[in-house]
Amino acid sequence: MLSRVANSIYWLGRYLERAENYARFIDVNINLSMDLPPDLNEQWEPLVKATGSFESFKTRGLSFDRKQVIHFLTFDTENLNSIISSVTFARENARIIRENLTKETWEKLNELYHFVKKKAIKKEWKAEDLREFFESVKNQILLIYGLAESTVARSESWHFRQLGMYLERADMSSRILDVKYHILLPSPNMIGTPLDFLHWTALLKSVTAFNTYRRLYGNIDSSNVVEFLVLNGTFPRSIYYCMLEAEKSLQKISAEGRSGGRNSAEKALGELRSKLEFDDVTDVINSGLHEYLDEVQLKIIKISNEIDKNFFQIKHNFITQKIEQ
């Protein structure tokens, strides 16, 4: 397939997943704030930090109150990672390669775009309860996934989208987990108290992992939650699982026409996957949760750069590419 098209499909996968996870992000905090004891303030700063937009948020002189943060993460077109930006970029990418998408996929994505845009125009962030909105964003994206699941051929294009989706999801899961690091407990000796449990519960619920976690581990325990979301090989939002799936797709893409060994994208991905495979949760905790997640995020960026070099930037070195008649 065309490199440009592959690039767009990859980013379509990433942006859609990003929008869905942002909806989840914000949901964590809304959930959490409802369970807080009356004397504690809601904390919105951790969301901004975990999404990596702390600097731009501060520069723009915004304050960390509920409405401003929700607006920033949802409807702010100046924030290039907000839900509205991600959905817009996803649709732009889809528009560029529309002839490669099924009619249903395009139409549902187009509807999602108009839905979010309309809410932005109506200044929906001023509403008291936005959970329904986030629910709807999630559901619409899941509908697009479902349509693809049962209508799209497992061709190269499918694998580029999967690759984008799983890399983004791994990155987002690491950030959702990182929110917990940034949420401050009133004092360090409150670790293990009911308030601490509340935080972990909200976090699990935001990734639809609460019931599964309960069944596997029973009690809420911080190192178990970390193990579950980072190292579990069966839960579809754990980082390790995402890397396994991403690797399958990357190998499918790379396998055809392979002449030598593994390409640099496969190597970078394989490195992170095997690290997750060999690490125990104690390794994660000992290196510091935040630091560990930071490293994971940097490795994902490296993988993405290698994918770009191997498949999307062919123009610059086309002379060395083999010519197929």
Added chain:
Amino acid sequence: MDLQSYEFSANFDEMFDTGGKCRGHYQELLSLIKKTSSKKLGQLQFSANKTQVAMGMTFNVYHDSQGTEKILHLDIVPRVIPNAEWSMLAAGLKQRIKALNLFLQDIYNDRQILKDGIVPEELILNSKDYLEPCIGLTPPKGIWCHITGTDLVRDKSGEYYILEDNLRCPSGVSYMLESREIIKRAYPELFNELGVMPVSDYPAKLLKMLQFLSQKDKPVVGVLTPGIYNSAYFEHSYLALQMGVELVSGVDLVVKDKKVYMQTTKGLQQIDVLYRRIDDTFLDPLTFNPDSMLGVPGIFEAYKAGNIAFANAPGTGVADDKAVYAYVPRIIQYYLNEEPILKNVPTYLCREKEDRKYVLDNIEALVVKETNAAGGYGMLIGPKATKEEHEKFRELIKNNPNNYIAQPTLSLSTVPTLTEQGLEGRHVDLRPYILYGEDIEVIPGALTRVALKKGSLVVNSSQGGGSKDTWVLYK
């Protein structure tokens, strides 16, 4: 909805004759409309609009910084053409395309028609659309204009006239196809009852025609688009999707050893035929416009070497210049020795002294057009313009007479159209599509463009026009 208050003007109405009697081929449609409440019609219109937005059937409007995407309003009352009338149109269009194709081959090669003085030599050779690099070239299979979308109108008597030939990259065919799908949902029972000829096989016919242009058994075909910001981008991606071929832009292509390749995730793959939707002079910065960011360096050399076919062939623009238009009836007689089946609108060439004097004296009654502008830009509608505008155009003509032609104002025919005041007559034109491959085929359908403003004669989508589904009947 009743049509008691339907106003008749002096124009030809497609549905009613001058006595207010419904024409035969509109009977069934009219009785259905009469049975349908105005509320129901409004709902049908609403859901048609909604479907268009959901499908992303949008176009970009140039010079408009606000809304970059708009839908082309699709009126839910179709336009109906009986078969006998259509057969005459189809024969006339085939004849015209055949002659224009011979004309193009001639002026880029032997120039016999110029030597014989049928068409003034300097009109062709000085035209900015006469492309030097194409001189001496014969495109694959000798075909120049593969896809044509000819504009026609009807005058007071109901007679059809050719308005423009549109031999370059006529757009709108995707609206013909998608509008049909939407209108089918609105009147499911009527299609069978009336016997409407299908248009849905257009993409298959287009693909077959494009494949025919290559010598290979299984040629690789692509649609070449300027990209997402082009007003017709929806159509480019739509046609690529419907034909199941790649949609490529300039950056996807490279030329090596006079062959054209697509850059894929697995290296380079040769491409043989391009349905190109970018202008001639943007195709190759080495041959034409050096500033073109849209084109592919070296692609024209590949074309000359016969390694890539373009539809339409570069260089066709010279034959749909509005001044050359005036000579088309003579071109038909010259090459085919036949009387033109379809008439031209009488055209005054400002380049000719007598015509120019007539135009300057009668500008209030005429439509003045630039010879090489499209889309309703750069034109003056005399009867609707102010004195200042008349004066401005008089000056423009005096300063550059070769650049202008004038025609009498035509009274375009009307079709009932749903407006806020109920059904009212609105002016329409007709754009059928003609494919030229192994043979010439006129697709039995068309884009009917409608001027939505009351009394307006400007049907261009960029100037507030809408569209109607066009039904060509089996009987």
